[in-house]
Amino acid sequence: MKLIGPFRQVVTLANLPLRGKLSDEQLEIIADGGILINNDKIQQVGNFEILKSSNPNAELEIIEGEQIVLPAFVDSHTHICFGGNRANDFAMRNAGKTYLEIAESGGGIWSSVQHTRAASENKLLETLLQRINFLVSLGITTIEVKSGYGLDAENELKMLRIIKKAQIQTKATLIPTCLSAHLKPRDFDGSNEEYLGYIINEILPKVKEENLAKRVDIFIEKSAFQPEESKDFLFKAKSLGFEITVHADQFTPGSSRIAVEVGAKSADHLEATIDDDIDFLANSDTVATALPGASLGLGEKFTPARKLLDAGAIVAIASDWNPGSAPMGNLITQSSILATFEKLTTAEVLAGITFRSAFALGLEDRGKLAEGHKADFVCFKTNNFQNVLYNQGSLKAENVYIDGFKVK
16 A cells, blocks of 8 residues: 655546536535545545554655646547658648648658558557657556558558557556548548448458457548448447447538447547537437647648537547647647637546547546546646646656556
8 A cells, every 4th residue: 555645736537527618616626635546546635644543554755846747648639650750741731731732742641651551560559659658748648559550451550559669568547449440541442431341341340350449430521531421330249249439520520420320439520510409419428529730730620619618518638649640749738728719617628638538448447536546647747727728738657657566
């Protein structure tokens, strides 16, 4: 048993609801607090001196100076297994080039596919671990990682096997997702429907056989896969035993409804979601995941997070870290900016990057500093937790704990 503290503030998020809007007055903040850990779980959170006197045999880990502690963050949507670089895409987009013009000049998703296919397994693993370590340094200890830059059986399985190898080499929790339905590859000789059938028949059975992922994603958009063919694909993937998540409503509305209809864990992006679909999402258990990094990378409007929360939706926030549309990767900076434009409370942002994001991944054992929860938490050298978002990512995590052990 171990007692860590004292912290100037322990922000537990313990009693916050899963869905809907939140006020900062709902936050439980324990002054001069401590966290009592038994094995890898939180046993109790409370005043440090009281916990110390009532648990005299606990190992003490004393926190020096003024620090606050939050539940560790959860990034529920990333594409951080990739080869190559698309800085030229960013420059061309800012110079006024269209998506089609960039793609025709050798950029776009297909560029990342070519670079990822060409990269060695060792190089992909090395760069993936570097990105994971960066996220952990920010206080993110649970990370979803998608395939989707292989787009054939050989290379999609290569990506997922690399993610599985990375899990052995990091203490962070990696949640792999099969995104073979990112778009139809240029070298596939057949229709969209035939390619989706290829995924169902050739890729997903091997993913299941090797236990490489339990989740399947698809990009529903005019430039990728159309609503009806996507819906059919998702029901088939679900019948194979996979959980579902969807890239929805990024540029055109309507696909978030499909996510709800197929019982998806989350519908991610939602920049183009209309009011009727906001209500549809709010009346479901499908998490509405905002990806402000994509809005910043593409110069597009933000997910209507304020409307979604006011309607009663479960709203998570994730980085969408990828080489094309969201290259930043800093979830704290992105969330702070989203809060400014969408007028989100600090409580709503913290919930969106902790237990609400965890729920989007089917995890309910983390994201709060509460009894029985995974002992993952992040400390900042400040006397006021509000400074974390106020500094928009420039206040760096002082210490990061996974399962009660300091990893940074």
